[in-house]
Amino acid sequence: MTEITYREAIRDAQREELERDPKVFLIGEDLRDPWGGAYKTTQNISAVVGNDRVINTPIAEESIVGAALGAALTGLRPVAELQYLDFVMRAMDAVVNQVAKVRYMSGGQVTVPLVIRAQGGGGRSSAAQHGNSLEAWLCHVPGLFIAMPATPYDAKGLLKTAIRMDDPVFFIEHKMLYMTKGEVPEGEYTIPFGVADVKRRGGDVTIVATSRMVLYALEAAEELAKEGIEAEIIDPRTLVPLDEAAILESVHKTNRLVVVSEGVERCGWAAECVAMVQKCAFSDLDAPIERVCSLNVPLPFQPDMERFVLPSVADIIKAARLTLGKV
Amino acid sequence: MPALSTTEKVDWLDLYRVMQRVRKFEQAAFQLYTGGKLPGFLHLSIGQEGTSVGACAALRPDDYMASTHRGHGDTIAKGVSVQAALTELFGGASGVCHAKGGSMHIADFSQGILGANGIIAAGVPIAVGAALSAKYRKTDQVALAFFGDGATGCGPLHEGMNMAMLWSLPMIFVRQNNHYAESTPRAEYQGIPDVARWAAGYGMPAQKVDGNDVLAVYNAVAEAVERGRRGEGPSFIDSETYRWFGHNIGDPGTARPKEEVELWKTRDPIARLRQKILALGMASDAQLDAIDQQEDAAMQQAIVIAEAEPKPPPQAALDDVYSDRELGARAIKGLRGVSP
Numbered sequence: 001m002t003e004i005t006y007r008e009a010i011r012d013a014q015r016e017e018l019e020r021d022p023k024v025f026l027i028g029e030d031l032r033d034p035w036g037g038a039y040k041t042t043q044n045i046s047a048v049v050g051n052d053r054v055i056n057t058p059i060a061e062e063s064i065v066g067a068a069l070g071a072a073l074t075g076l077r078p079v080a081e082l083q084y085l086d087f088v089m090r091a092m093d094a095v096v097n098q099v100a101k102v103r104y105m106s107g108g109q110v111t112v113p114l115v116i117r118a119q120g121g122g123g124r125s126s127a128a129q130h131g132n133s134l135e136a137w138l139c140h141v142p143g144l145f146i147a148m149p150a151t152p153y154d155a156k157g158l159l160k161t162a163i164r165m166d167d168p169v170f171f172i173e174h175k176m177l178y179m180t181k182g183e184v185p186e187g188e189y190t191i192p193f194g195v196a197d198v199k200r201r202g203g204d205v206t207i208v209a210t211s212r213m214v215l216y217a218l219e220a221a222e223e224l225a226k227e228g229i230e231a232e233i234i235d236p237r238t239l240v241p242l243d244e245a246a247i248l249e250s251v252h253k254t255n256r257l258v259v260v261s262e263g264v265e266r267c268g269w270a271a272e273c274v275a276m277v278q279k280c281a282f283s284d285l286d287a288p289i290e291r292v293c294s295l296n297v298p299l300p301f302q303p304d305m306e307r308f309v310l311p312s313v314a315d316i317i318k319a320a321r322l323t324l325g326k327v
Numbered sequence: 328m329p330a331l332s333t334t335e336k337v338d339w340l341d342l343y344r345v346m347q348r349v350r351k352f353e354q355a356a357f358q359l360y361t362g363g364k365l366p367g368f369l370h371l372s373i374g375q376e377g378t379s380v381g382a383c384a385a386l387r388p389d390d391y392m393a394s395t396h397r398g399h400g401d402t403i404a405k406g407v408s409v410q411a412a413l414t415e416l417f418g419g420a421s422g423v424c425h426a427k428g429g430s431m432h433i434a435d436f437s438q439g440i441l442g443a444n445g446i447i448a449a450g451v452p453i454a455v456g457a458a459l460s461a462k463y464r465k466t467d468q469v470a471l472a473f474f475g476d477g478a479t480g481c482g483p484l485h486e487g488m489n490m491a492m493l494w495s496l497p498m499i500f501v502r503q504n505n506h507y508a509e510s511t512p513r514a515e516y517q518g519i520p521d522v523a524r525w526a527a528g529y530g531m532p533a534q535k536v537d538g539n540d541v542l543a544v545y546n547a548v549a550e551a552v553e554r555g556r557r558g559e560g561p562s563f564i565d566s567e568t569y570r571w572f573g574h575n576i577g578d579p580g581t582a583r584p585k586e587e588v589e590l591w592k593t594r595d596p597i598a599r600l601r602q603k604i605l606a607l608g609m610a611s612d613a614q615l616d617a618i619d620q621q622e623d624a625a626m627q628q629a630i631v632i633a634e635a636e637p638k639p640p641p642q643a644a645l646d647d648v649y650s651d652r653e654l655g656a657r658a659i660k661g662l663r664g665v666s667p
Contacts, residue, residue, distance in 0.1 A: 058490060062452065065452075069453055070391075074391065109436045
């Protein structure tokens, strides 16, 4: 095993796949060396594989995604980067009406081997237009698979899988995770979609968390352990498809559930997860399911206000205690 | 009047035949729709055959073409089977898109057809991507995007023109200039009357052609295709034409002056080619009538077959969302308890 950052995991996955398959290419804004991407997730790639396989584009998100789709429909395997997940709003027609539906609308004539990468999330005063968590919007679109890794290991393995898949994948990274470190195997590995990972074992309460919230949940679990509460932390890793069985199995054991998702609470991903569990495991539950999400406001700029709006470790601890009847 | 050398490159009788095929398809669609036999929307392209057929005749089967919501003529001209397209309009299981797409989404990737498209200008970036792909793969294929008046003020068209020029792509932009964006006349949606000037602004050559002269369209597109194959970058063609019908079947026809519609009917692209063929003695009236009858008979037969085709079972709605069957089944599983 070797320790790398989440950023290096994203870079390595792309570079390895570019070297493995000449049909793979990268397309997006500011990708080429020496700049290597706004968050440096494509650094030292064009220098290795050449500029013709790492295409810098105008700032034109709808056409970045549209052109990537055109290439995917004609024999290539593009990896398109949107610099911020927020910018998917500029590309929403291409993502929703074109990428996600062209296979369906054509009666299955084509496959769409296309990955769209973007980083979302708050935590660095990026304010209301550069820090959104929009995974719920994308999960609402039939035809996309959605990955949202929390660790370097998951990021690398899932991205390599995504690039090899024949369906469109929206791959959501988190800007506050790029500097985090974790172990990955020295050699080749991939991680299948639809398989959750138990990030911590525990028997008292299940915490389902995604992306950066997995790290928060792990911190919360350490605090809860001091009170004698053992939390089990499930990271679905892919939201579509969702490993429902892993979540239900844990809830069957703990009888309590907290769902942590950084997007705003209303109609968020946590609501979908809660609806699934209450339907499939109603009799397992000993307490109402708690949700920990962002407040239903835009993300503010000022750091204290931003921290107030985003879910916190303390919010997760409080929610877990609530499910155990401890206020 | 196009150069006579056109005859060496393209068979005028073929152009005539395919224009008739499109016309008869659209006439049949109109009859069937108003007779209550076709669900959904219907946007007819009657009057625009010269542009659809002239442009696609300049493409090879392995070249790419993206069309619009008014895409029957374009897709038939590029090679979709009339039978498969008509069956699609009926919602028949053997339709070209297995009844998932309908009139606005006819696609046949085996013919290089990247799809009609229900969203204005959305096909342009997809075609740009196909052109990028051709260049990346070092083939000599080209991609052609049709778009209408409604697209001229749309971002993706301008983004696509910039990208195609930037990357010197083998791309042909063909504006089907029919004077109206849905009901709105040009003066109300376009800052300058002549959008070919925009092309010059992006740095690519532009030609204005009489879109009801199929030979002129063919020549202009053929030249653009050759430029693309030689690696000389994109071209823009502004093809002036007119649709005889309203925006769609629900359009009562109040948006346009009657005299204008009648005037444009006198510029029928099919009648014009017929006159040229006769004038040059390339075929006789009887020979051309025979083509008309053959196409008409083929269409009548296609209608009978399309109407008799079974509809897909409703559960077929669950197929083809994803190509990965196992993950796809999990992704679409829901509380209503249906799965493919």
